[in-house]
Amino acid sequence: MRSKGLTKEIIIAEAVMYIEESGHSTISLHELARRLEVKTPSLYNHIKNTKDLQHEVFRYAIDKFVANQNAAIAGRKKDDAIRAFSEAYYNFAMENKGLYRLIMSMPLDNDDMEKEMAVPLLETVINLLSDYGLHDEALAHWQRVLRAILHGFISQEDLGYFYYYKDVDSKKSREIAIQCFLNGLHAELGTI
Amino acid sequence: MRSKGLTKEIIIAEAVMYIEESGHSTISLHELARRLEVKTPSLYNHIKNTKDLQHEVFRYAIDKFVANQNAAIAGRKKDDAIRAFSEAYYNFAMENKGLYRLIMSMPLDNDDMEKEMAVPLLETVINLLSDYGLHDEALAHWQRVLRAILHGFISQEDLGYFYYYKDVDSKKSREIAIQCFLNGLHAELGTI
DNA sequence: TATTATAACTAATGGTATTAGTTTATTAAA
DNA sequence: TTTAATAAACTAATACCATTAGTTATAATA
Numbered sequence: 324m325r326s327k328g329l330t331k332e333i334i335i336a337e338a339v340m341y342i343e344e345s346g347h348s349t350i351s352l353h354e355l356a357r358r359l360e361v362k363t364p365s366l367y368n369h370i371k372n373t374k375d376l377q378h379e380v381f382r383y384a385i386d387k388f389v390a391n392q393n394a395a396i397a398g399r400k401k402d403d404a405i406r407a408f409s410e411a412y413y414n415f416a417m418e419n420k421g422l423y424r425l426i427m428s429m430p431l432d433n434d435d436m437e438k439e440m441a442v443p444l445l446e447t448v449i450n451l452l453s454d455y456g457l458h459d460e461a462l463a464h465w466q467r468v469l470r471a472i473l474h475g476f477i478s479q480e481d482l483g484y485f486y487y488y489k490d491v492d493s494k495k496s497r498e499i500a501i502q503c504f505l506n507g508l509h510a511e512l513g514t515i
Numbered sequence: 516m517r518s519k520g521l522t523k524e525i526i527i528a529e530a531v532m533y534i535e536e537s538g539h540s541t542i543s544l545h546e547l548a549r550r551l552e553v554k555t556p557s558l559y560n561h562i563k564n565t566k567d568l569q570h571e572v573f574r575y576a577i578d579k580f581v582a583n584q585n586a587a588i589a590g591r592k593k594d595d596a597i598r599a600f601s602e603a604y605y606n607f608a609m610e611n612k613g614l615y616r617l618i619m620s621m622p623l624d625n626d627d628m629e630k631e632m633a634v635p636l637l638e639t640v641i642n643l644l645s646d647y648g649l650h651d652e653a654l655a656h657w658q659r660v661l662r663a664i665l666h667g668f669i670s671q672e673d674l675g676y677f678y679y680y681k682d683v684d685s686k687k688s689r690e691i692a693i694q695c696f697l698n699g700l701h702a703e704l705g706t707i
Numbered sequence: 708t709a710t711t712a713t714a715a716c717t718a719a720t721g722g723t724a725t726t727a728g729t730t731t732a733t734t735a736a737a
Numbered sequence: 738t739t740t741a742a743t744a745a746a747c748t749a750a751t752a753c754c755a756t757t758a759g760t761t762a763t764a765a766t767a
Binding site: 427429430431432437438441442445460463464465466467468470471472473474475476478479481482483484485486487488491493495496499500502503504506507510511 | 619621622623624629630633634637652655656657658659660662663664665666667668670671673674675676677678679680683685687688691692694695696698699702
Binding site for chain 2: 725
């Protein structure tokens with residue numbers, strides 16, 4: 324019973340499709356096999372294990388996220404770029420919950436390959452801040468601050484921690500945070 | 516074969532012990548039963564299901580976190596209190612990874628009881644900012660900003676996103692972020 | 708044409724949550 | 738004191754989940 328024409332690419336594409344549609348960050352091999360109309364163990368002819376599959380979807384998610392960010396900041400500089408970036412970042416996370424959750428649930432501890440894959444995601448912010456002519460250490464700090472704010476907001480909202488003042492506009496909260504960040508960054512520049 | 520003296524409290528205590536020791540945010544009923552020297556289904560005489568157990572551990576985690584925060588800000592006001600709070604928040608998350616991860620992986624969407632349980636966690640920050648005499652809407656915004664920064668930093672560091680500039684002190688990054696927040700807050704007060 | 712590699716399969720193991728039904732000791736009632 | 742009810746353990750079973758071992762059929766190659 325050879326060859327229904329299954330390939331690693333088809334498996335990844337189906338997993339991505341499920342994750343994008345459902346908002347879940349994972350898919351079981353059982354469910355994946357069902358959709359592809361094969362038996363679960365057949366998938367192992369193409370992938371090593373679930374971790375392997377997760378890596379492939381992670382790669383896809385990073386690519387899509389980075390492309391989205393680059394499009395958002397094209398032709399922009401400094402504060403304008405940061406504001407556009409922040410908005411794009413938030414919108415991507417909300418419109419691609421599964422992919423964003425996957426990215427933010429991948430611990431890069433052990434695996435050097437995972438770290439490699441995540442680099443472009445860090446570079447977008449570093450690139451963004453390099454317009455300001457900060458020295459290396461300041462760049463490292465402020466890049467962390469921006470990432471923390473952006474992810475922190477999404478994480479809290481996603482978890483449901485914004486229900487408490489649910490009538491208060493969450494977009495305005497984010498704008499306040501970004502303005503706060505920009506003011507801090509400008510103050511930092513004044514000290515150089 | 517009645518009564519090895521198992522109670523809901525003992526089960527919760529064992530789950531908490533495992534979560535605190537391992538750093539994982541969950542424990543399987545299988546593992547829990549093994550530790551308590553009973554068979555897995557026996558646990559159902561005391562708990563409803565895993566969600567029920569998770570709620571109980573969540574309640575414990577919130578209590579411990581809030582108590583830690585209150586101790587940290589006792590006798591402090593304004594900026595001093597915010598700095599002490601931020602440091603305590605970070606230290607708690609690092610020293611209680613399992614409990615912190617549990618708190619930050621509990622989606623409060625559907626369940627009103629979960630929302631209730633999480634309220635004290637929001638109130639600590641609101642309480643902290645109430646020293647400044649902000650009006651309600653500003654309080655709601657700035658409370659979100661502080662939460663986002665605090666959690667965002669921990670989340671990014673925990674995930675491994677700080678390896679990129681691993682020689683740059685992460686404590687200094689956090690201090691910059693908090694100073695940035697305080698400056699923003701003071702600027703807000705200037706506009707009232 | 709015979710061989711080999713591959714891509715599917717079945718069967719099995721072990722971990723996970725959960726439910727149904729059984730046993731038994733203790734507690735409460737008769 | 739005997740009896741009945743209850744509660745806390747149990748076994749057995751179902752249903753997912755990942756993974757491995759071993760089987761089979763077919764397509765490509767020697």
